[in-house]
Amino acid sequence: MSRALRRTSLWVLLLVAALPLAPQSGAAQSAPPVTLVKAGRLLDPRTGNVLAPAAVLIEGDKIKQVGSPSQIQVSAGARVIELGTATVLPGLIDGHTHLFLDIVVPPEAEMQRRLNPLFAPGQLLAIVESPTKRAFIGAQSAREDLESGITTVRNLGHSGIDGDTELRDAINMGHIPGPRILASGRKLITRGSYLQNLNPALADAILQQEFLLIDGADRARESVRQNVFQSVDVIKVTADENLTVAELRAVVEEAHRQHLKVAVHAADTVSIQTAIDAGADSIEHGNEATVEQLRQMRTKGIFFDLTPTFYDDFYLKIAQPSIVISPAYLAARASSAARNRQRYDQLVERVLKSGVKVSTGSDMCWFWPGKTRGEASVTVFINLQKAGMPALDVLRAVTVNAAEMLGWSDRIGTIEPGKFADLVAVAGDPIADLSELERMRFVMKDGRVVRNDYAAR
Secondary structure, eight states: OOHHHHHHHHHHHHHHHHSOOOOOTTOOOOOOOEEEEEESEEEOTTTOOEESSEEEEEETTEEEEEEOGGGOOOOTTOEEEEOTTOEEEEOEEEEEEOTTOOBOOOOHHHHTTSSSTTTHHHHHHHHHSOHHHHHHHHHHHHHHHHHTTEEEEEEOSOSTTTHHHHHHHHHHTTSSOOOEEEEOOSEEEOTTSSOOSOOTTTHHHHHHTTEEEOOSHHHHHHHHHHHHHTTOSEEEEEOOTTOOHHHHHHHHHHHHHTTOEEEEEEOSHHHHHHHHHHTOSEEEEOTTOOHHHHHHHHHHTOEEEEOOTTTTOHHHHHHTTTSOOOHHHHHHHHHHHHHHHHHHHHHHHHHHHHTOOEEEOOOBOBOOTTOOHHHHHHHHHHHHHHTTOOHHHHHHHTTHHHHHHHTOTTTSSSOOTTSBOOEEEESSOTTTOGGGGGGOOEEEETTEEEEETTTTO
């Protein structure tokens, strides 16, 4: 046999060895694993009803049956998970996060020298440093979110060109642990929205790594198409005084043509109105929303995704453990925090009276000394109760309401047959004490146990 023929034969043998074995004719296909989760209580956030005691039968990655333990029969060999007196809830959903940022608060002197001083320096560093380093930060943030009971997230920008879409795919393929991700790719902005005073020779190259610029309706549509090329799940836009209704409407029309929802960052009344008039699917932040704007949002079915990140002076919580702050700056921050807290309390009161659809997101992108990313994110959810929202409404905002906002009500948000087996459990009653969410004892995603503090008992 010639050397060339031997080489060809070797490649053929290697190729055949790499192919999966075809099932034999008549061979039984392996059945999906069956798991029974038993707990003292199961809370349905949609109705507020509690099933006690409770059992959830899981087949593969889906919920098959929910009822009392006496109602559910399981086959021999099924795995049984005993959670004692714990309360089981649907997996939490973070409607607004930034997994690829981990911004460290800059020193006070640095804060006094720049525009957007708290956010921009850390964001710029994340853009210009190694994308590989940033990918590892995103993977760690995703894992920590999942360990804290956040089983689904909507990542709304600040992940480079394809960071969140690739992380989503890696998680879905089982390469790394993390929540289910809806990825937005690059954020659509007008020039100057986040970073200013960049070196003109480098500015466009820097901005293109993180953003797609809107400059007229045609470019707005093209920006959506560029994100579609990266297989995004949602389009994120930042609205400011420079963005016109016509430009944003072009984004919405093109996104909807591609069967994608549009989330719009809009904090002031002008930007909020632009988002409403353009037909946004959700408005993020919305801190200055008026009674009339909330009425319009309710009429049009626009979701209000509240992000109470800086409630109760979040800045001091993340800054004081790591930097020196002068007494004068501390006093100024304390005074500002009191005013901001009062304004946010009033916003939540208006929202509750309006009947607008409400979800919530952590907007987490900060390094919080002593907390994991997931722990920090869950703490933000609890801020809504501090601002006046009843605990059950907060739970709805991070489960059933958030699922509807994402367009995934048929997959997640409640514990019902046919939905993904995303379950979490806490020791106490989260309606009586919402801070139970900060002490997550059990986490399951897709029928796989991520965390079980009860197993060691």
